[in-house]
Amino acid sequence: MTHAPANKNAWTKHAAAALAGTGVHASRPVHSNQTAPALVAEALRRHEGRLSVDGAFMVETGVHTGRSVQDKFVVDEPSVTADIWWGKVNQPMPVDRFNALKGRVQAYLQGQELFTQDLYAGADPEHRVRVRLVTTQAWNALFARNMFIRPPEADLPAFEPDYVILHAPLFQTDPEVDGVRSSTTIALSFEQKLIVIAGSEYAGEVKKSIFAVMNWLLPPKGVMPMHCSANIGRDGDVALFFGLSGTGKTTLSSDPERKLIGDDEHGWGENGTFNFEGGCYAKVINLSQEAEPEIWAASNRFGSVLENVIGDEHGNLDLADGSLTENTRSCYPVEFIPNVNLAGRGGQPKNVFMLTCDAFGVLPPISRLTPAQAMYHFLSGYTAQVAGTEKGLGSEPKAAFSTCFAHPFLPRRPEVYGQMFADLIAKHGATCWLVNTGWSGGQFGVGKRMAIKHTRALLRGALDGSLTKMEFRKEPFFGLAIPLHVSGIPDEVLDPRQSWADKAGYDRVAKQLIGRFEENFAAYEAGVADDVKAAAIRAAA
Known part of the structure; x- marks a missing residue:
């Protein structure tokens, strides 16, 4: 200083x-x-x-509670x-x-x-x-x-x-x-x-x-910048977690059995993976001490910054209060997380997870992707915004597509980053997965949010390799390979259609989302290889 x-x-x-x-x-x-x-x-x-009761600095950001x-x-x-x-x-x-x-x-x-x-x-x-x-x-x-x-x-x-x-x-x-x-x-x-x-x-x-x-x-x-979190296992295996705000990048990469490299921004090149940052910027609306103890503890200590988090006159926090914004945030140094890789660096990724919060409730909790499908979903960058979390949204969920999971931050054309992604996957042989952290059994307002214990169990299976040894089948709507059975997880959770009581309703909503995928991909289709075009989600003829 x-x-x-x-x-x-x-x-x-x-x-x-x-x-x-x-x-x-x-x-x-x-x-x-x-x-x-x-x-x-x-x-x-x-x-x-002002200070919270535990010493974190609480601040309100006025009319701007998100990026302009x-x-x-x-x-x-x-x-x-x-x-x-x-x-x-x-x-x-x-x-x-x-x-x-x-x-x-x-x-x-x-x-x-x-x-x-x-x-x-x-x-x-x-x-x-x-x-x-x-x-x-x-x-x-x-x-x-x-x-x-x-x-x-x-x-x-x-x-x-x-x-x-x-x-x-x-x-x-x-x-x-x-x-x-x-x-x-x-x-x-x-x-x-x-x-x-x-x-x-x-x-x-x-x-x-x-x-x-x-x-x-x-x-x-020759380095690919990525909007993703990353962690590393005991054997040095690196995992990447792509996803937009609210999909679970920070939560799922904070794993007590793996060391966190970083929660949001990384580079991937010949030297492996490295963090751009030295801190975490976690969304904390409805943060649960039981489900996310590391983020909870890091957010409730001196040196952390809490943006637009509500507290009483004594600084006792109410993390469920979104009266200022649903985009409440906690900012803290990475060393506030106990299980962290302080060097901020790791080797070549072994697993790549693309996270989506599907509020329509029609995507499976986990799917194994081919390289062509991985490229397609990377360029699509799909999630869904939930009604009530942003001004102007109606009663239905709204599909959101952010190419490369980083649309607002790309100064170069998406094809530049997409080609780098495809080349790195091909060169280093990473296994790619699509993970739905959103709804199951119905869309928002009908179904329930995917149980985090189920998501973590599926991720553990992917990370330790046990999931890849299981039997998969191709579901008919999105062409995704889903596991038939996973110990400890109900079969109907693995197959989203089976989790819906109203099967005709599932078919209708799934077809609507397929149409949105088609409409979004039209902007990129001319610039991708034939195998990626063939892997695109399309309505049945």
Whole structure:
């Protein structure tokens, strides 16, 4: 940690070093690389939040309780424009507009008390990115310190950032002046290696902006960036868990019998698997101490950050209360999980799980995929949003497709990542599985959520190899290979149609979901191989 010196000349020198490469010139105190206790003390002094009864820092993020996907821009620069996947996810921002916005934010920041953190993204030194965060909020500095990899103290004096984040959560952008959509803007320049985040206190913007950077930098180096969790067994076997928010990536990768590598973002290349981060960002709505004891314990201790979690006046938490948002979050360093691989690295994956929370209740709890099916489901990235969890959803579940399980974070075209995935699976022979952590016996409102004990048992069978030795059959709707019998799990759970009392209702809902798969895949079909086209889910002729 670097302390702000008392001497004025020394203070000026300290501030200049802390802000080097950011374009910001301090006129007020700069707190650089403070530790968690110091940042909590500063956040309390500034009334940014309060402590829970167990010492976690509780904060509310105002109107933004999730990412502002419509306010994300990529600067349209000559060296990158041909390779960007332009569209709704990567909206172009002219260079002159970005430079003007950057100047306004830099001017704003230099009039504020600032907190800086120098951090790494990437546990593999060969593919590491050095990040310097400049923010006006102590708790956001704590969030970043929890989420990214903290360099050794000896590395800090010579630290030079590869990318800079200018984080101004209370600065309001002006659509007329800045040429943006609203008072919130996230703008990323790959040429200037600079990210501007303005008008949102939701800390996930900081985390995911660097994930987008890794998704840009790594493919040309032969490393596939992945939106997945990962863990490693006693014999060194690595498992990957792809999935969108709420599908169980964090929960299922936190296994007492396996060491956690990381819960959300990884790279896969010739050196094996490595975590991008040094922390976990778990969704904690309805978190159960009994079902998820490790995440529960990590979330309820000093140093953790709780976003939009409700508590009483004494700081006693109510994790079932979604009155602020269903997207309540806990952020903590990986070392808060007792069974963790602190190196953040592992070998080549042996098993790849694609998680979906199927609220329609028609997908089986586990299916073994062929390589072509794995490619198809990777490009599809299916899950279902449950009615009531987001504004604008009706009474029925809504199918959601996020290609490569990372649509909002892909600066390059999906085919780039899809081909890397196919090549790595073929080269290293990983077994691929589709896992439904959603509903069984009926869709949301009729059936029940898949029992986590059943999901964990099926995963254990896949991981120890016993499941692959069992007899499988092909179910008729989605063409998926499902096990006939698994000890301890009712047969009707393995076959989703048999779990429905209303068989005609299952057939109707399954056909509706097949239609959604077909409609989504049309955007990618022209760019995939014939075997993947043949593996696509299609309605019966």
